[in-house]
Amino acid sequence: MKQLTFAAGTTSDDNKSSRLQDDFYGAINADWLKTAKIPADRPATGGFQDLVENIEQNLMADFAAMQAGKQQPDNPMLGEFLKYYALAADFKQRDQQGAAPLQPYLERIAALDDLADWQAGLKDWMLAGLPVPFDLDVDADMKNAKINALFAGPPSLFLPDKTYYAPDNPSGPQLLQVFQQMMQQLLEMAGYDSAATQLILERAIAFDQSLAPHVKSAEESADYSKMYNPQSFTEFTAHSSQIDFSRLIPELIGAQPEKIIVTQPKFFAAFDEIVTAANFDQLKSWLIVNTVRSMAGYLSNDFREISGRYGRALSGSKEAMKPQKSAYYLATSQFNQVVGDYYGHKYFGATAKADVHKMVVKMISVYKNRLQQNDWLSASTRKQAIVKLDNLGIQVGYPDQIKPLFKQFKVNAAVSLLDNALHFAHITMVDHFSKWNQPVERNEWEMSANTVNAYYHPFRNIIVFPAAILQAPFYSLQQSSSANYGGIGAVIAHEISHAFDNNGALFDEFGNLHNWWTDEDSTHFKALAQTMIAEFNGIPFAGSQVNGKLTVSENIADAGGLSCALEAAKGETDVDLTTFFTNWATIWRTKAQPEYQQLLLSIDVHAPAKLRANVQVQNFADFYSTFAVQPGDDMYLAPEKRVSIW
Structure with a gap:
């Protein structure tokens, strides 16, 4: 076929011809x-x-008017959103707190001596939405879509796709260098010295690279039919001799499921080679890196700005968002349906x-x-x-x-923004896992x-x-x-x-x-x-x-x-x-x-x-x-x- 060729890779999109018959x-x-x-x-x-x-622009102006008392929120949930928004926008307090809100979670990881220690608190760790080297999710059973089933899949990689790990992909090493530089700064800001930071990153990257060969690329994931690979509870829990899935899963969903739908069987077939007692130090470092990275956006402005550098390298964005705009997006993402309800009624x-x-x-x-x-x-x-x-x-x-979930979100202004966010994450995760084996809410x-x-x-x-x-x-x-x-x-x-x-x-x-x-x-x-x-x-x-x-x-x-x-x-x-x-x-x-x-x-x-x-x-x-x-x-x-x- 005749293929179209454009001025690819430019931001100006200049065209040699403005004839619509040509472009x-x-x-x-x-x-x-x-x-x-x-x-x-x-x-x-x-x-x-x-x-x-x-x-x-419209919503930021409306919420500013509400916070100034010029406009009243029309329901209690919107009032809670405004409290959370104010907490997110209080960068004076966030800067004063620095890395302090993060420390209890890093201390918790530091206290882990082996996989048994980690397993003991794994349920609570997962319900807080903290990183784990696997994913458990609840969604409609793909062959009985009226009932919710349990799904299992791999975690995210450091690089955007497994194709970036290929030896012939020059973008992979370049992006990984940016990632390392960003995490070096974040870890040192979190209190690790230079030598410890270097060791943590070496181990975390090694663990990340051990995941890549066993996960699907974006192209492979685009085929939904390949997601449906049901396994019995016994079959699935046998994938790990180190993680007690037979204990963890009933703790999360309240019962022992007959089946678990595995989206990427290749990953779980290799799971006992990925998570081992021998590479616990690598896993521990991977937990540290992902915890710091995921929480940095809730800390000081320096943490927020630096934690976005890798994302900006990926996207080409030249600057970080201004602090107040970032607070708006952080708060609206937490209270998305509450904000959406306000927007829909007022502007639609x-x-x-x-x-x-x-x-x-x-x-x-x-x-x-x-x-x-x-x-x-x-x-x-x-x-x-x-x-x-x-x-x-x-x-x-x-x-x-x-x-109804949003009625449970009550802001505690006496604790940090991060503590509030993790409290809401816990409420959300408990609610999510409670939907297992329940009728799908189609609407x-x-x-x-x-x-x-x-x-x-x-x-x-x-x-x-x-x-x-x-x-x-x-x-x-x-x-x-x-x-x-x-x-x-x-x-x-x-x-x-x-x-x-x-x-x-x-x-x-x-x-x-x-x-x-x-x-x-x-x-x-x-x-x-x-x-x-x-x-x-x-x-x-x-x-x-x-x-x-x-x-x-x-x-x-x-x-x-x-x-x-x-x-x-x-x-x-x-x-x-x-x-x-x-x-x-x-x-x-x-x-x-x-x-x-x-x-x-x-x-x-x-x-x-x-x-x-x-x-x-x-x-x-x-x-x-x-x-x-x-x-x-x-x-x-x-x-x-x-x-x-x-």
Whole structure:
């Protein structure tokens, strides 16, 4: 196929030609690309990021007015949030406390002589959300999605992905050096002398590197079906002769489970080689490094600023956030649904919620019609696809009620910010593990209303559209129907399409991992998915290339979403396809630091924003007729090479 080549790896996005027939995204966003500046404390700017910044400014102003007594919080939970926000923003006190709030946890690690010592307090350690070399989680059973099951997986690595540990990846050693320098400073600030710090880092990095060969890469993790590997309790607990999982798990969930769903069997098969009595000193150092790193953001401003250096090296952000802004994000992340409820009611409201809900229902109707007219699905598979669509759950704007968990968050102003955060972590973890073997709360919101995003949950078969994304340029009552369909309409249909992408298609109407396809349809669908992989795979970008396999699910959803939204737009009396395609390119406008682009190419399941805008439109005949794109133009793709799935 003809591949697009862009000015990759730049932040200026200069284009040799502004002809939309050669670079649609570049031409539509030309003026914006010339003037847009990436904020020093962010890795990128653009359509999504602009909304984030506007929400941030509005909410920070509102909360300042509340703290000044000019505005009253409308519920007790918001009052507790304001107390926590004030504690987070009190950098005078945080600076005076320095590393003191951290010391009890470091002393606890220092007191450990062996794995038996650690095992004795492991339950409480985990309930505080502190680091462990494995992960236990509760989520819907992938083959009985009405009941919550226990999942087990590996911990996070120091580097962003296991591919960074490969000998031929030059970024790995460079990033590891930045990580070491950051942790050297943090550990010395925490009270360790230079020699002790060097030894701790050597041991911690050695332990981290022992994990890497046994975990999945981002590309491997993108296949959801490979996550489901149920093991009996006896089978799972036998993975370690050092960690008493047979004791720990019942302590956490209150009973002995019949099965544990292992997301990465290879990791647990090697677990007894990773966590051993012989390498306890390495594990102990790994605990120290991860504890200091995870808690640094709750300490003094120096700790906060230095602890972000590795992240800024990854993203290319030039500066740390200002202290007050960092306090806002720290506090809102803890009280996310409380803040989301306030935002949703004040800045979105019931009228807009009802209007967008109608739009979602309409898009589902359009999608259903397209499924009924589909010419490659058999009758039986088509019938089951429509059943799944008919059972699709819809969440728009904000939840009707804040999760009861937040009523338990009571701020103690007499103790440190870190102590409050760990108390809340304990409450959250206890609540989370209590959900094991309980009915799945399908309508529970997992994303706050002030989050600029949307998602599909395959285990629950629901689509979620928080209030924050439901504004211009994505959606506005002041925009034409074609603009709205090119924006939020395509986003809505994108999330619907996830129910039928290469991952979503594996789950039925209840969210169960269950094959509802005929063999012939499944084979044909996989072949179509392969054409989408091929369309994106290897496109040069940011000095590297797009991984078509990593991004295939999102690309299938983009294609299905744009196709469905296009059909809906054409059904309106005021249809204007120039406006439709223009807004599609507008919502993806992005200017990002090269480091951030490189990181996303390695780990993000989404294709670069510019390619999402440009490559997808090449698959639609209406694009060519609307903008007079002809053979020889860079945006032209021969009809036989265009990809169409949904």
